[in-house]
Amino acid sequence: MKTLNVDLGERTYPIHIGHNLIDSDLLGSVIRGHQVLLVSNETVASLYLDRVLSNLTAFEVATVILPDGENHKNIGTLDLIFSEALTKRFSRNVTMVALGGGVVGDIVGFAAATYQRGTDFLQIPTTLLSQVDSSVGGKTGVNHRLGKNMIGAFHQPIAVLIDTDILKTLPAREMSAGLAEVIKYGLLGDVAFLSWIEDHLDELIAKNPSVLSKAIEHSCKMKAAIVARDEREHGVRALLNLGHTFGHAIEAHLGYSGCLHGEAVGTGMVLAARVSHVMGLLSESDVIRTVSICKRANLPVRPPKGMTPNDFLEHMAVDKKNIDGRLRLILMHSLGMAFVEEQAPMAVLDDVLQACCH
Amino acid sequence: MKTLNVDLGERTYPIHIGHNLIDSDLLGSVIRGHQVLLVSNETVASLYLDRVLSNLTAFEVATVILPDGENHKNIGTLDLIFSEALTKRFSRNVTMVALGGGVVGDIVGFAAATYQRGTDFLQIPTTLLSQVDSSVGGKTGVNHRLGKNMIGAFHQPIAVLIDTDILKTLPAREMSAGLAEVIKYGLLGDVAFLSWIEDHLDELIAKNPSVLSKAIEHSCKMKAAIVARDEREHGVRALLNLGHTFGHAIEAHLGYSGCLHGEAVGTGMVLAARVSHVMGLLSESDVIRTVSICKRANLPVRPPKGMTPNDFLEHMAVDKKNIDGRLRLILMHSLGMAFVEEQAPMAVLDDVLQACCH
Numbered sequence: 001m002k003t004l005n006v007d008l009g010e011r012t013y014p015i016h017i018g019h020n021l022i023d024s025d026l027l028g029s030v031i032r033g034h035q036v037l038l039v040s041n042e043t044v045a046s047l048y049l050d051r052v053l054s055n056l057t058a059f060e061v062a063t064v065i066l067p068d069g070e071n072h073k074n075i076g077t078l079d080l081i082f083s084e085a086l087t088k089r090f091s092r093n094v095t096m097v098a099l100g101g102g103v104v105g106d107i108v109g110f111a112a113a114t115y116q117r118g119t120d121f122l123q124i125p126t127t128l129l130s131q132v133d134s135s136v137g138g139k140t141g142v143n144h145r146l147g148k149n150m151i152g153a154f155h156q157p158i159a160v161l162i163d164t165d166i167l168k169t170l171p172a173r174e175m176s177a178g179l180a181e182v183i184k185y186g187l188l189g190d191v192a193f194l195s196w197i198e199d200h201l202d203e204l205i206a207k208n209p210s211v212l213s214k215a216i217e218h219s220c221k222m223k224a225a226i227v228a229r230d231e232r233e234h235g236v237r238a239l240l241n242l243g244h245t246f247g248h249a250i251e252a253h254l255g256y257s258g259c260l261h262g263e264a265v266g267t268g269m270v271l272a273a274r275v276s277h278v279m280g281l282l283s284e285s286d287v288i289r290t291v292s293i294c295k296r297a298n299l300p301v302r303p304p305k306g307m308t309p310n311d312f313l314e315h316m317a318v319d320k321k322n323i324d325g326r327l328r329l330i331l332m333h334s335l336g337m338a339f340v341e342e343q344a345p346m347a348v349l350d351d352v353l354q355a356c357c358h
Numbered sequence: 359m360k361t362l363n364v365d366l367g368e369r370t371y372p373i374h375i376g377h378n379l380i381d382s383d384l385l386g387s388v389i390r391g392h393q394v395l396l397v398s399n400e401t402v403a404s405l406y407l408d409r410v411l412s413n414l415t416a417f418e419v420a421t422v423i424l425p426d427g428e429n430h431k432n433i434g435t436l437d438l439i440f441s442e443a444l445t446k447r448f449s450r451n452v453t454m455v456a457l458g459g460g461v462v463g464d465i466v467g468f469a470a471a472t473y474q475r476g477t478d479f480l481q482i483p484t485t486l487l488s489q490v491d492s493s494v495g496g497k498t499g500v501n502h503r504l505g506k507n508m509i510g511a512f513h514q515p516i517a518v519l520i521d522t523d524i525l526k527t528l529p530a531r532e533m534s535a536g537l538a539e540v541i542k543y544g545l546l547g548d549v550a551f552l553s554w555i556e557d558h559l560d561e562l563i564a565k566n567p568s569v570l571s572k573a574i575e576h577s578c579k580m581k582a583a584i585v586a587r588d589e590r591e592h593g594v595r596a597l598l599n600l601g602h603t604f605g606h607a608i609e610a611h612l613g614y615s616g617c618l619h620g621e622a623v624g625t626g627m628v629l630a631a632r633v634s635h636v637m638g639l640l641s642e643s644d645v646i647r648t649v650s651i652c653k654r655a656n657l658p659v660r661p662p663k664g665m666t667p668n669d670f671l672e673h674m675a676v677d678k679k680n681i682d683g684r685l686r687l688i689l690m691h692s693l694g695m696a697f698v699e700e701q702a703p704m705a706v707l708d709d710v711l712q713a714c715c716h
Binding site for chain 1: 433437440441444445447468471472473474475476497499502504505508509510511512590675
């Protein structure tokens with residue numbers, strides 16, 4: 001097992017990465033109170049709930065199984081958690097445990113941020129995407145019908161338990177979605193890591209355990225370092241949104257159920273690369289390299305059929321990364337060197353979208 | 359104008375107390391961005407909205423008018439704010455302004471805590487209760503059908519503007535509800551202040567401006583000092599809940615619409631005094647003094663007709679101040695010296711409730 005720390009002063013917490021962690025004593029040892037609200041979704045619960053529960057016999061445990069999918073990431077679903085916690089009369093000393101992917105982690109984290117003004121929560125991410133990205137850093141929240149992740153809070157977990165063996169049961173499409181975020185770390189800040197991913201992409205897709213562990217560790221290390229520098233996204237943390245402004249527009253356009261988050265981010269990174277190219281920053285070959293790695297990871301590299309440039313602009317204008325209505329994008333000076341463009345030229349954006357939409 | 363500070367490191371903020379502050383430049387000067395979401399309720403808006411708006415012409419302003427009353431303090435009402443902010447495409451740099459009493463302040467504060475993971479917010483409390491208590495300290499939230507204030511966050515305002523002239527239009531019943539919290543400060547930590555209140559209660563009820571200002575200043579000073587010592591209620595801040603565990607039970611029993619919060623707290627303080635007496639802490643004359651000051655402030659000193667001891671216990675067991683299911687109460691060693699009783703004897707509680715319920 002490897003342990004990384006997210007250094008946030010009194011909110012510092014460990015990320016434990018290893019094999020069969022959900023069967024280890026670690027699970028019980030990080031929980032501080034004696035009440036546990038374990039939240040999962042239908043798919044994950046059928047595979048792993050019993051194993052986790054069998055490690056929590058020392059606690060008073062209640063379980064909530066959420067419906068599966070991003071389209072359930074809303075205030076209504078949140079209420080399932082609140083109602084169960086209140087019915088069980090759980091105090092503010094309850095620990096909420098998120099056993100699932102990014103959707104479960106975001107919802108449970110936000111429930112923990114707001115139940116009785118804040119309880120402990122523990123992340124047990126079960127998808128590659130949540131293991132390398134969303135479980136670390138304390139961003140929690142739900143979608144609003146008028147925008148993705150518009151309602152939320154920064155609320156750090158007490159620990160993140162990454163059990164890499166769980167990925168054995170992860171569908172290939174979900175693996176690809178997770179690889180999008182792994183690739184993102186290479187593109188945004190580490191071109192050597194990008195090359196390493198290119199060299200090991202087939203093994204990653206084939207779930208080679210040691211290669212996968214290395215990718216997860218390196219991704220978490222990069223995420224932890226960025227979050228430690230800028231917990232509340234006043235600066236450098238924004239780079240983690242590479243591909244996400246376009247991605248969120250795609251997800252919103254498809255009603256949060258037509259694609260996986262990582263798939264939308266894959267397309268979004270390609271669009272960000274193209275905008276960077278038209279602005280004279282990235283070379284044509286850099287764009288091709290970006291497209292190629294995303295394609296090899298089985299990610300979509302063009303917007304969904306029928307989605308127009310106007311659809312993009314409509315959804316991007318309410319993206320919460322926009323400061324005061326100006327169009328803010330994460331672009332790249334070069335591969336491995338992303339930056340925040342505060343006022344992206346609308347003409348360039350329009351050109352790229354016109355060329356890519358179909 | 360007097361200014362007090364709530365000392366919370368980087369979250370330190372001023373409480374400005376004075377005459378006609380809503381007409382002063384102060385209002386615009388504390389807002390950092392250029393977008394403002396001004397939220398009020400029907401009653402307050404009809405009296406003060408135009409005056410506040412006329413001071414915000416330099417900003418992009420949207421307005422949300424909430425229905426009046428504690429029974430609207432829920433997630434559904436919160437969505438009126440989110441929807442307006444998203445429709446106006448307000449960024450995370452918006453400042454939400456709460457113009458109203460405790461209900462408006464709590465809802466708007468929670469909206470600000472969670473809109474795009476946190477925006478600035480400014481409190482302009484318009485009732486005595488919110489001026490002396492709820493606008494200071496960053497407790498925000500909404501009720502759940504299974505418990506009061508069960509969903510919320512700690513989110514400090516950027517400033518609190520207390521315009522004492524606004525109280526001129528406050529109904530007598532609301533004045534009494536506010537006086538309950540003023541009396542609370544005397545009972546929980548300052549017996550000299552309690553005596554001062556007794557000496558000036560008629561002037562307070564008559565809204566004598568200088569006496570009222572003094573009561574507000576002293577109350578805010580006590581609140582600010584306690585919050586600065588214990589922002590997240592791990593210790594001393596719990597004393598501010600004197601009378602509130604009983605009070606919340608009364609409010610829940612009446613469905614959050616049958617009484618004012620301050621009225622329930624008045625009854626709750628009397629019950630806390632009685633429990634303290636039966637436990638051998640307060641003298642009979644201390645109880646009589648507590649009952650007398652509440653009565654003089656026109657507060658109810660007995661539970662609502664028909665509310666049984668079982669009704670109390672049922673609602674108190676889910677009160678969020680209870681740690682892990684034990685019955686936790688704020689009691690008094692003596693008048694002006696409250697403490698946290700972690701395990702109140704159920705027999706004493708039952709005796710007092712049996713004697714007081716009717």
